[in-house]
Amino acid sequence: MKFGYFKYKTIGWKIENGKNVPIIENNHNKEYKKTSDNMEDKGTSKPEKQYSFNRESFLKKIKRALSKAFHRKSVNKKNQTMEVTLNLNARLQPTHRHKLEDIIQNLLEKEKIGTVTGGGTLLNTDGEFSCCNIDIHLNDNNPNTIKRLVEILNPVGIPKGSILQGTEPDFKTELGTLEGLGYYSNGTDLPDEVYKSYDINYVIEQMEKAMEGIGCLYSFWEGKAYTALYFYGTSYEEMKRKIEPFVASYPLCQKSRIERIA
Template sequence: MELTLNLNARLQPMHRHILEDKLQEILEKEKLGEVTGGGTLQSSKGGEIVSCDIEIHLNNSSLNNIDRLAELTNQLGIPKGSALLSTESKIKVGTLEGLAYYSNGTELTDEVYENCDINHVIEQMETAMEGIGRFYSYWEADEWTALYFYGTSFFEMKKRIEPFITSYPLCQKSRIEQIA
């Protein structure tokens, strides 16, 4: 049986591959099937990542195996709004909420861009979110750099990073959106 795990996740292909590898290990261990491919959907406006798919071949299409696969995907750490799709059904999966942080790439002073580092932003946000969320992927464009975090609570992640955002110069004129 062929299934598609449609991820409500903004993952670059290299980050989606990490998830594919983890899923493949689980499928092999459980003798359920294998990952057969995947893809990333980008928006036609600006090219930002919208969602991802992981194609799965399930060895046995019994309801127990499909339910087990749904249970295992939730253990991987995937966002709410994701689904296991087949020609006959759609099973909602995902337990995590998503936070997109958009760093302004054009409206700050040259000094800020020269003296601040987006990697420092990622490190500080991950530290602040420890135990409830983590960094999954990013997207870069001329005007914005988006950092994608997923965790147990959008509001808690946002609350924890706000003190850093208000104090670090590179975080001026940024914006935050809930994405899952």
């Protein structure tokens, strides 16, 4: 007789309540124990695996993993691109700053080291141009690339007091070879006849002629009381000395002023 998983065997009969009933033996436990005994006899049970901790081996593995991680980080850092800013100590209106950006862009393309990405001009409280920024993207952050950038910027005509700076790595480098002269023409305190009869363009022409080989006009600004002309060249003192005779004699130059701007 079978009832599901268990096996039963009739081994005889007995009288119960006045009736003959079969005597049934449950062989399941016996067979199960027999099976267990067989497994033990045959050696089929697996021994428990023993583990031991080797500290020296563990530390070696950690060191190898860290070494690889730092190596990857070092390689990636060396191959990073870099954003730098050229803070120009130059009073340039946006149109004239754009011309300088184009010159720098051409040099960067020629050297294959980066590109100009933007720029801006800062104004003071009177609305006069104060300084400029030109943003540059470098193809890598190698110190030799930064050094080469400085080398190609100085011959462009950068005023003294300008700064090239960047991050990752952090650095700040002063650059510039030119000195600056600001001439401020009085636009309110001279007789009306002077303003009608004399021309500021003639003033520019004569000043550049006097400064030939020393400096030239970079930009200008027109304010409410003054018109400013910004000259940059090899020597402020020399530029000033060259234009002083003309300034003293020309009617439109009266009550003007000259300032060093770089």
